[in-house]
Amino acid sequence: MNTDQPDPPTDDAAPSDAADAADATTAAADPPGWLPKVVLFLSGQTVSLFGSMLVQYAVFWYLTITYQSGVIMTLAAIFGFLPQAVVSVFGGVWADRHNRKYLIIGADAAIAASTLVLALLMIGGFDAPWLIFAVLAVRSAGAGIQTPAVAALIPQITPTRHLMRINGINGSIQSAMALLAPAVAGAIYAWSSAVNDGSSAALVPIFFIDVVTAVIGIGLLSFVSVSAVRRAQDAQTxxxxxxxxxxxxxxxxxxxxWLLVLFAIIFVLTVAPSNLTPLMLVRSFPAGEAQDVVNLAVLEIAFSVGMMLGGILIATFFAARSRVGLIIVASLVFGVLSIGLGLSPNVWVFFAIMFLVGLAVPFFSTPSMTLLQETVEPERQGRVFGFVGIVMAVAMPLGMVVFGPLADVMPIELLLVAAGILTFVVVGLAVWLPSGRRAIAAARAASTVAKGDPVAGAAVVEQAMHRDAD
Known part of the structure; x- marks a missing residue:
């Protein structure tokens, strides 16, 4: 969705070589060696993320199949997300004060250590659910440090004009890992579960893989040279x-x-109910334990294929589109697809709609992150992304506190349909209220300025002010 604004007056006689010269000047202004840094950084994060995804899928599958309880899934969401919200309060500040590279390494190491401890305990025969919840909490706390540091480090080493494409490429890489991870996790978990008679020991091989991938990720990141952020404000604050x-x-x-409010809406009404889709799959389309594992893997693969394709589309055909337009449309699409999931007549339609959900995710997440990176000053990005993490980490378990227990007393299908309808209503209000219109106008102006067209950006803001005044 593009803003139809008149182009600023230009000199028709200006030579076309001027644009080429401007592009050459901009390219020359890019810091030397930025691309190898980005490649090395993203490679390390991808390897580490792969191990984390294996653990995430395997743990939630184990809890889903073993307990088949909405309350257990709610507890998993609370322990898996709320610690991130608490730590993000400080993690964002740390990301603006300290070297982001070392924060990421420290958080990754702590997460790997907690996973290793749980693996050793399970080998010793300890498998109480509270042990899993405790490690989920430690991993979540590590994410509270790591997530704002990663989000703030990308624009620190990437020229602004390349941010949308780098974010899109990063999303596609992560989606490719998300495509591979459930298949690998499903194969390892199914084999290990058969060997260990379905006990929690089936998780141990996956935990060890996560530790190894964390070590590799830390090793790759150690070769990336990153300096501390130069702060415009007093360093002694x-x-x-x-x-x-x-x-x-x-x-x-x-x-x-405005964007933080929209994030909260999406995570409460879309992400939280979507976390019940594995439980719905096991309950509504039962196929036996072995086939349930396969179906859960297929569900995640369908979602990941969609995310990978969506990331590719964002990085190529939609890189120059209106960031705000993509965010709004994707939010409404989430509502449609939530209703579709709830009305799925069979498992194949269920898989197909989950693919579309994955396809829509990059159209929301990538332009959101890019707009924040474009509009927020570098010395404040850590704190802003920290608060983004807080909103996401609080909103999702908050939604699960409502939807999880309800899933034990009413059909999950009905919850998904209701969540989709509420998404339409709340997103519509966020877009049409005067405060929402002002925020959208400001974001469009900031994005235009970041792309190197301050005249058009000023025109957008001025017209938006006139509309609000009217």
């Missing part, structure tokens, strides 16, 4: 003052505030 400054910045930044 305390942690609490930095935190307050971040809160004030978000409170007075119309677009960031």
């Amino acid at each position: 305390g942690y609490f003052a930095d935190l307050v400054d971040g809160v004030r910045y978000i409170a007075h930044h119309e677009f960031v505030r």
Whole structure:
């Protein structure tokens, strides 16, 4: 969805070589060696992410098949996300004050260590659910440090004009790993489950793989040279003052505030109910334990194939499209697909709609992250992404607190349909309220300026102000 604004006056006689010269100047201004840094950084994160995905799929499959309880899934969501919300309060500040590379390495190492401890305990015969929840909490806390640091480090080593494409490529790589991970996790878990008679020991091989991938990821990242961020404000400012400054910045930044609200809506009404789709698959389309594992893997693969294709489309055909337009359309599509999941007549339609859900995700996440990277000053990006992590980490388990227990007393299909209808209503309000219109106009202007056209950006803001005044 593009903004139809008149082009600023130009000199028709200007030679076409001027644009080529401008492009050459911009390319020459790119920092030397930025591409190898980005490739090495993304490679390390991809390897580490692959191991984390194996653990995520295997643990949730084990809990789903073993307990088939909405309450257990709710507890898994709470322990898997709420610690990230708490730690992100400080993680964003740390990402703006310290070297982001070392924060990522430290968080990755802590996550791997907790996973190794759980693996050793399970080998010793300890498999109480609270042990799994405890390790989920440690991994979530590590994500509270790692996630804002990663999100802020990408624009630190990537020229602004390449951000949308790099984010799109990164999304496609992660989706490819998400395509491979459930297949690998399913094969290893099915084999190990057969060997261990379905006990929790089936998780141990996957835990060891996660530790190895974390070590590889840390090793690759260690070769990336990253300096601490140069802060425009006083470097002696305390942690609490930095935190307050971040809160004030978000409170007075119309677009960031609006986007955080939209993130909360999507995570409560779309992501939380979607976490019940594995439970719905096992309950509504039962096929026996062995086939249930296969079906759960197919469900994740369908979602991941869609995400990979969506990331490719964003990085190529949609890289220059309106960031805000993509976000709004994707939000509404989530509502349609949630209803579709709830009305699925058979397992194959269910898989097909989950593929479409995955396809829609990059059209929401990639432009959202790119807009934040374009509009937020580098010295504040850590805190802003920290608060993004807080919103996501709180909203999802909050939604599960509602939808999880309800899933034990009413059909999950009905919950998905209701969540889809509510998504239409709330996203519509977020778009049509005056505050939403102002935020959208500001985001479009900032994106236009970031692309190197301040005149058009100013025109967008001025027209938006006139519309609101009317």
